[in-house]
Amino acid sequence: MKNINILLIIILSFFYIGKCWSEEVNLYSARKEHLIKPLTDLFEKETGIKVNLVTAKSSQLHQRVLREGKNSPADVLLTTDAGNLWKASNENFFQPIYSELLNKRIKPKYRDENNLWFGLSLRARIIVYSLDRVKKDELKGYKYLSNPIFKNRILIRSSSNVYNQSLIAHMISKYGEDKVEIWAKGLVNNFARDPAGGDRDQIKAIAAGIGDIAVVNSYYIINMLNSDNKGIFDSLGIYFPHDNEMGTHFNISGAGLLLNAPNPANGKKLIEFLASEKAQLIYSNNNFEYPVIENVEIPNDLKRLGKYTEDSTNIYEYGKLSFKAIKLADRVGWK
Ligand code: FE
Numbered sequence: 141m142k143n144i145n146i147l148l149i150i151i152l153s154f155f156y157i158g159k160c161w162s163e164e165v166n167l168y169s170a171r172k173e174h175l176i177k178p179l180t181d182l183f184e185k186e187t188g189i190k191v192n193l194v195t196a197k198s199s200q201l202h203q204r205v206l207r208e209g210k211n212s213p214a215d216v217l218l219t220t221d222a223g224n225l226w227k228a229s230n231e232n233f234f235q236p237i238y239s240e241l242l243n244k245r246i247k248p249k250y251r252d253e254n255n256l257w258f259g260l261s262l263r264a265r266i267i268v269y270s271l272d273r274v275k276k277d278e279l280k281g282y283k284y285l286s287n288p289i290f291k292n293r294i295l296i297r298s299s300s301n302v303y304n305q306s307l308i309a310h311m312i313s314k315y316g317e318d319k320v321e322i323w324a325k326g327l328v329n330n331f332a333r334d335p336a337g338g339d340r341d342q343i344k345a346i347a348a349g350i351g352d353i354a355v356v357n358s359y360y361i362i363n364m365l366n367s368d369n370k371g372i373f374d375s376l377g378i379y380f381p382h383d384n385e386m387g388t389h390f391n392i393s394g395a396g397l398l399l400n401a402p403n404p405a406n407g408k409k410l411i412e413f414l415a416s417e418k419a420q421l422i423y424s425n426n427n428f429e430y431p432v433i434e435n436v437e438i439p440n441d442l443k444r445l446g447k448y449t450e451d452s453t454n455i456y457e458y459g460k461l462s463f464k465a466i467k468l469a470d471r472v473g474w475k
Contacts, residue, residue, distance in 0.1 A: 164190040165406035168205065170198035170219040171393060175427050182422070183413045189406050198224050198302075205233055210400050215407035218260070218395040218414075223302040223309070225394050226459020229256040234396035237408050245415045245433045249454040250392055259392030259455060260414045261429035264358040264448060265307050266388065267379040268343050273352045274377070281383030282311060285353070286326025294327060295342040295351040298335040299469030303357060307389050308465035309458040310451070314386050317464060324472040335475050340364060347372040357391075362428035362441045380448035387451035391458070392432065 169176045173195045180191040196204070198219045205212055205228070217233065219225060228234065229252060236255040243255075250259030267279060278289065285294055297304065311320045332351025342354035343364060365373055380388040395414065397407045413419055420431040425439050 163188055163406065164192060165403050165410050166192045166213045166215045166401075167194070167410065168201045168214045168217045169193060169195045170201055170224070171195070171427075176218065178422050178426060179414060179419050182418065183410060187409060187413070189409065191410070202228060205398065206231070212398060212400055213402060214398050215401040215403045216395050216410055217398060218393070220393040221302045221306055221391055222259075222394070222455045222458045223306045223462045225252070225257040225392075225396065226456065226462065228396065229254075230459070233398060235399045235401070235404070237397050237411065239408060239412060241412050242415055247432075249452070250432050251394075252396075252456050253454075257394050257396035258411060258415065259394040259432045260411075261393045261420075261423045261427060262390050262432055263393075263429050264380060264388050264390050264445075264450075265303060265355060266358055266361075266445075266448075267381055268346060268354045268356055268361060269377050269379060270346050270352045271375050271377050276377060276379065279353075279379045279381070281386050282307070282381045282389065283315070283323060283383065283386065285355070285381075286323045286330060288326070288330070290330040290353060292330065292332050293352040294330040295332050295345050295354040296327075296335060297338055297342060299466070299474040302462075303339075303391065304355075304474075305462050305465045305469070306391050306458040307355075308469060309461035310389050310453060311386070312461045312464055312468070313453055313457045314451075317468065321468050321472060324468060324474060328472050328474050340369075343376070344369070344372070346376060358430075358442075358445055359428040361445065365444070366441065378445055380446065382449045382451075387449040390430075390450050390455070392455055393429065 167180065180193055184191055201217060205214060205217060217228060234256040238255060242258050246258050269279065299305065308320065339356035339360045342356055345351055346354055361378060364370065382388050395411050397404060397411065401407045415433060417436055420433050420436045423429055424431050424442060428441055430438065430442065
């Protein structure tokens, strides 16, 4: 009997060790831990695959993957903005994922054309404006922000930020480089101040009377509406820029499977899970981002922002034009 017990323990230990060894996935995430942890916890619970999570800034993770090279333990890189994903794929970070599930769930416009990365949540770059100093019918598409009527009134962060680089790249894809350069000059002329701070700071600057119109990502607005700062929105309006030529600029957060992933099958499973209905619901409820798959009920917080007309451009186009966008911003003196 004693021998049988010992044998049982040995068999169980082998099973357990085997399970620990094979069923794990290493995730490098530029999303903050509190945003991604509810998703990885659910993934672990549902699949029994342990997620080893490393979180850091997007640029730090990019450098880390480069530094680690072939020996990188990372399976999946999760980051924000099509510009960052494109940069990683351009530097040969990823291997393609052939997944019917991902191709079915995620529209082609939200994923890389060669299946190297997949969008997992959506954010819009939109306008917050002073209700006292701006009439809603004065607002139109992004192009119109360079109109001299907005002289000394526009608030927007630095062009070194990838959100603005992607917006400029998007506009280049719509209007061509020459026209966007003229536009960007006009925009810089309309700045209420030299770019300073992040998106939230632009909203606060309207409330402080420094400018009248701020260009910001949608989730920052909801974060502020759910914070002690919500009072400032009593005198602020929200507008999704669009005109006949260009709808609202949306961007993604997304993920790719790394070229030397030690657990590629589990990496693929994790990305597929993040595109599931359950995970998408958590994304929009916790991060206040729009789901990337259809037919997911968005939380009331997101509905509060209002209706929009999204532009039709494929998001991977932004990446391709990002170098041009950075140089263009430099030329026009957008700091
Ligand atoms: Fe952000």
